Amino acid sequence: DAEITQSPRHKITETGRQVTLACHQTWNHNNMFWYRQDLGHGLRLIHYSYGVQDTNKGEVSDGYSVSRSNTEDLPLTLESAASSQTSVYFCASSQTGSEAFFGQGTRLTVV
């Protein structure tokens, strides 16, 4: 079965370190997205991609970057982790005109 997987599921890192969260989908979807979820804020869009070599900033993109070198993967990089980036991160993918499928999430703690 096709799926979308995130790794790691849990990560603790120190302030100032670079961190990369992985997202891999086997749906062959063109569109991929990264959200963060904080208590009381629902999901907020960080970055998104509509295809290989395409990336776009979302609502809360400061301090984050993504790259899309193939269809299956959209890694999210925190350039210099800050305590404000402690959150649960969700990756999603979709095909144009259809619903999004979400990964299980990565819980990131910055200490």
Next chain:
Amino acid sequence: AQSVTQPDIHITVSEGASLELRCNYSYGATPYLFWYVQSPGQGLQLLLKYFSGDTLVQGIKGFEAEFKRSQSSFNLRKPSVHWSDAAEYFCAVGNTNAGKSTFGDGTTLTVKP
């Protein structure tokens, strides 16, 4: 700018009772509307979606939602709640690229035995 408001942060219902979760949206064009459910520690699962056509949409697990353009609403309903429905529910509005959606802050549903 698009936005979604879920007025109820937390709702408690008894098992077997009916449920309605409210969702109001602001969107400049014809919206694509979604309801997702999230169990603790899990990702989001799509319950139902509205793209066009019949304004009453049926979803999984016995849920339905009605799109009312005049009220900018897309309320979620279930006639009889089960204990397993306890979760957090998110309403979202988006465009044709469904993943690029704006989410409400969610409503937490507690089900009393």
